[in-house]
Amino acid sequence: xxxxxxxxxxxxxxxxxLPVFVVKSLASDGPVALAxxxxxxxxxxxxxxxxxxxxxxxxxxxERVFNGNYYGDQYTTSVQVAILDTGxxxxxPDLQANIKWAVDAxxxxxxxxxxxxxxxxxxxxxxxxxxxxxxxMYANVEIYAIKVLGNGGSGDWSWFIQGLEYAMQGPDGIKxxxxxxxxxxxxxxxxxxxxVDVHNKIIEAYNMGIVLVAAAGNEGDxxxxxxxxxxxxxxxxxxxxxxxQQDDTITSFSNSxxxxxxxxxxxxxxxxxxxxxYDTLSGTSMATPxxxxxxxxxxxxxxxxxxxxxxDTDSSTIRGWLHSNALDLGTSGWDPVFGYGLIQA
Ligand SMILES: [Ca+2]
Ligand SMILES: [Ca+2]
Ligand SMILES: [Ca+2]
Ligand SMILES: [Ca+2]
Numbered sequence: 001x002x003x004x005x006x007x008x009x010x011x012x013x014x015x016x017x018l019p020v021f022v023v024k025s026l027a028s029d030g031p032v033a034l035a036x037x038x039x040x041x042x043x044x045x046x047x048x049x050x051x052x053x054x055x056x057x058x059x060x061x062x063e064r065v066f067n068g069n070y071y072g073d074q075y076t077t078s079v080q081v082a083i084l085d086t087g088x089x090x091x092x093p094d095l096q097a098n099i100k101w102a103v104d105a106x107x108x109x110x111x112x113x114x115x116x117x118x119x120x121x122x123x124x125x126x127x128x129x130x131x132x133x134x135x136x137m138y139a140n141v142e143i144y145a146i147k148v149l150g151n152g153g154s155g156d157w158s159w160f161i162q163g164l165e166y167a168m169q170g171p172d173g174i175k176x177x178x179x180x181x182x183x184x185x186x187x188x189x190x191x192x193x194x195x196v197d198v199h200n201k202i203i204e205a206y207n208m209g210i211v212l213v214a215a216a217g218n219e220g221d222x223x224x225x226x227x228x229x230x231x232x233x234x235x236x237x238x239x240x241x242x243x244x245q246q247d248d249t250i251t252s253f254s255n256s257x258x259x260x261x262x263x264x265x266x267x268x269x270x271x272x273x274x275x276x277x278y279d280t281l282s283g284t285s286m287a288t289p290x291x292x293x294x295x296x297x298x299x300x301x302x303x304x305x306x307x308x309x310x311x312d313t314d315s316s317t318i319r320g321w322l323h324s325n326a327l328d329l330g331t332s333g334w335d336p337v338f339g340y341g342l343i344q345a
Contacts, residue, residue: 006160006190008086008117008153009215009230010283049246057135060246061124061265065137065290066345072293073129073139077300080142081125081292082167082181084160085118085188087111087147089274092119094133095143098126101171102145105162106155114151116274120281121187123272124289125296133278134271137293137345138300144170144181149188157194160232164201168208175208182299185292186214186238187285189230199235206237211299211307211318213292215284216242217255224250224330224337227257230284234259236310239319242339243267243287248329250337254284260339261310261319262326264290294343295322313340 052060053068062070080100088095090102090112099122102111113119126141127134148163149155170179184205193199206212217230220242233240233255242254243266250256251267266287273279295318299305308317315321323334326341334340 005154006149006157006188006194008115008149009187009189009218009285009288010117010153010281047247057129057131057133059124059134059270061269061286061290062135062137064246064265065294065343070135071345072137072297073135075138075297075300076140078142079138079183079296079299080144080170080179080181081183081185081296082144082146083118083122083125083185084146084148084163084167085121086115086149086151086153087113087118088122088143088145089113089119089272089276090145092272092276094127094130094272095119095122097128098141098143099145100142103166104147105159105166106147106150108147108150111145111147113147113274115149115153116279117153117187117285118145118147118149119274120271120279121185121285121289124269124286125185125293127272137290138297140300141293141296155188157198160188161198161201164205168205168210180208181210182304183211183213183292183295185289186212186232187283187288189215189217189233191217191219191228191230193231193234198232202232202235202237206307209304209307211295212238213288213295214238214240215288216240216260218253218283220252220254220256222252224256224335227336228255229257229259230255239291239322240339241284241288241291242337243282243284244342248327248342250330251282254337256336258336260336262291262322262339262341262343263287263329264343291322291343294345297345
């Protein structure tokens with residue numbers, strides 16, 4: 001069977017030319033490299049926000065979700081998040097202690113990240129608390145690095161299916177045991193439905209009680225009344241995550257439509273990068289790991305509730321808790337731009 005390619009959901013300019021149907025670049029914007037430690041004043045934004053604190057290890061997006069009261073390092077419960085991406089920089093000093101398993105589904109032989117995208121996602125989910133670099137949403141999370149995208153940031157859907165299979169099995173190779181992933185984080189997508197084979201594998205993971213989180217996509221046109229879709233985010237079983245800016249406005253690139261479930265910070269996000277480095281990137285790729293990490297922390301604190309559905313609004317399910325706890329933005333109640341709103345810890 002021949003599959004279309006899937007891509008990271010990152011805004012890119014310059015060296016990598018991505019198909020316009022997947023990634024919409026911004027003319028005057030893109031990845032910004034920071035030489036020093038993370039700053040509140042990223043990208044010339046000198047506004048002081050009420051949620052800022054004085055902890056230099058928490059990037060703005062994480063502070064926003066915690067409202068400047070970070071507690072993602074206060075729990076040690078074992079929760080596994082599988083990151084399906086370009087791999088992870090396995091010996092990154094801000095990640096190494098939390099990477100419990102790494103596996104390659106692309107046939108390259110190594111899950112090490114030569115791109116940087118997967119390493120960036122991993123830092124937002126679970127960089128360690130060591131008073132250096134950044135700290136993740138859940139600083140003691142157990143990370144599974146599952147490489148399903150090649151070093152250029154794209155991959156075959158067959159690799160993605162294999163990656164889901166690895167996440168469902170965990171390192172013991174058996175489904176239904178304690179080491180199966182609790183959360184699968186997918187900062188990737190394509191703007192056409194990959195079909196029943198991919199959807200069936202998604203449904204299988206959902207039915208196992210695994211929380212599935214994916215980027216809503218960067219094809220947004222700045223118009224909340226028009227719909228843009230990306231898969232796997234558009235599937236009912238998957239939490240579709242849009243991207244906001246520091247002032248809680250929506251990013252111009254964030255997809256809108258009936259599938260948007262929540263939003264999270266996804267603009268000028270500082271996190272870990274390849275070769276032991278750090279970088280500042282934008283995209284719904286960067287919003288997604290805030291949600292994945294928050295759900296991991298929620299499971300660490302509250303145990304593993306049923307995943308729930310898109311329409312849940314009470315705390316008896318994980319998705320219901322996520323929705324009911326979100327900060328409503330835009331028009332009152334659920335809307336196609338912000339979904340249920342900005343996630344809150
Ligand atoms: Ca750190
Ligand atoms: Ca297992
Ligand atoms: Ca739109
Ligand atoms: Ca709303």
